[in-house]
Amino acid sequence: MDLDVSEATLAALLLATARTAGFVLLAPPFNSKAIPATVKGALSVCLALVVFHQVESQLGVLSAGYLVLTALTEVVIGAALGFVVQLFFAAVQLAGDVLDVTGGFSLQPAYDPLSMSTASTIGRLQNLLATALLFTSGGHLLLVRGLFTSYEGLPLGAVLPGDQVGQVVVHAMSTMFLAAMQIAGPLVAVLLLADVALGLVSRASPQMNIFALGFPVKIMLTLVMLGLTFPLLPTALDSLLETATRAMLSFRAG
Numbered sequence: 001m002d003l004d005v006s007e008a009t010l011a012a013l014l015l016a017t018a019r020t021a022g023f024v025l026l027a028p029p030f031n032s033k034a035i036p037a038t039v040k041g042a043l044s045v046c047l048a049l050v051v052f053h054q055v056e057s058q059l060g061v062l063s064a065g066y067l068v069l070t071a072l073t074e075v076v077i078g079a080a081l082g083f084v085v086q087l088f089f090a091a092v093q094l095a096g097d098v099l100d101v102t103g104g105f106s107l108q109p110a111y112d113p114l115s116m117s118t119a120s121t122i123g124r125l126q127n128l129l130a131t132a133l134l135f136t137s138g139g140h141l142l143l144v145r146g147l148f149t150s151y152e153g154l155p156l157g158a159v160l161p162g163d164q165v166g167q168v169v170v171h172a173m174s175t176m177f178l179a180a181m182q183i184a185g186p187l188v189a190v191l192l193l194a195d196v197a198l199g200l201v202s203r204a205s206p207q208m209n210i211f212a213l214g215f216p217v218k219i220m221l222t223l224v225m226l227g228l229t230f231p232l233l234p235t236a237l238d239s240l241l242e243t244a245t246r247a248m249l250s251f252r253a254g
Contacts, residue, residue, distance in 0.1 A: 011067060012056035015156060016048035018071040022078025023047075023147050027085040029131045029140060051148050058156035070157045077160055081150060081248050085143055087172035088244040092130040092237065094176065095183035096123030102184075102191045103222035122226065126233075133234050139241045146245040153252045160251065168247050175243060183236055187225045194221055 021044040024030040030043065060066055099122045134140055154160065198214050 007062060008056055008059055009052070011062055012052040012059060013045075013048055014067065015059075015070055015074050016052040016055045017044050018074035019078035019150075020044040020047040020051075020147065022075040022080075023082040024078075026079050026082030027143060027147075028089040029134055031082065031086065032131075047144065047147070051151065054151055055156050058151075060157065073157055073159070077150070077154055077158070078147075080160055080165060081147060081251075084168055084172050084247050085244045087169070087176050088179075088240045088247070089130070091176040091179035091240060092183065092233070093123045093127040094180035096126035098180060098184040099123075099187055099222060099226070102188050103218055122222070129230070129233060130237055133237050134241070137234065137238065139237065142241055142245055143248075146248040149249055150251065153249060164251055168250060172244075172247060175240075179236060179240055183229075183233070187222065187229065190221060190225055191218055194218055 021041070024040050024044050024047070030040065060070075103122070194217060195214075198217065
């Protein structure tokens with residue numbers, strides 16, 4: 001049985017895959033190194049199958065130069081959208097890194113086999129928990145929907161506006177740091193008060209070994225407060241996902 005597929009359909013599928021592949025390579029949770037490259041490629045093609053009919057209606061005159069140039073443009077657009085999402089999602093791990101520094105866990109960084117790099121203990125825990133919440137809450141579907149809707153503001157072959165990219169990246173980075181401080185702020189305040197209390201104890205009883213006592217106390221406080229603040233993480237993650245989706249849809253071709 002011969003399968004007759006038009007050139008326009010193949011070109012639309014190729015160009016749709018270019019944008020989805022750029023997005024999958026950078027956007028969490030799809031960018032994890034634990035996911036094999038073949039699975040990422042298959043996921044990119046599956047996402048492209050959903051939207052290639054819309055892409056087919058936006059095709060220009062087919063030629064080798066047009067396909068190469070448009071494919072490169074689509075990869076850049078998809079990568080830019082994925083990078084914006086990654087900036088917002090990194091706020092959760094950044095909050096864990098701040099807690100590692102203030103709680104004393106950063107003295108012994110752990111090797112993360114998934115990212116193949118050293119990572120802070122609490123930062124990696126927060127990242128894994130946020131990834132699990134992302135799938136259980138359906139947040140990954142919200143990100144995919146934002147990718148599909150991006151064709152309304154950035155149609156096939158559109159030039160990514162540089163001024164909008166700069167504004168969105170600056171906003172994403174500021175939101176990332178602000179969200180990280182909001183997540184880790186209460187725990188950092190408690191650990192700061194613990195340091196003040198240990199300093200007062202050291203002044204009142206100089207014979208006590210505060211260095212030997214301080215680390216276990218701060219680690220215990222960090223673990224206790226971390227367990228108490230875990231229920232607040234889903235609300236913060238939902239807010240970050242909504243902001244990331246709005247940032248993706250804010251791009252408009254000039």
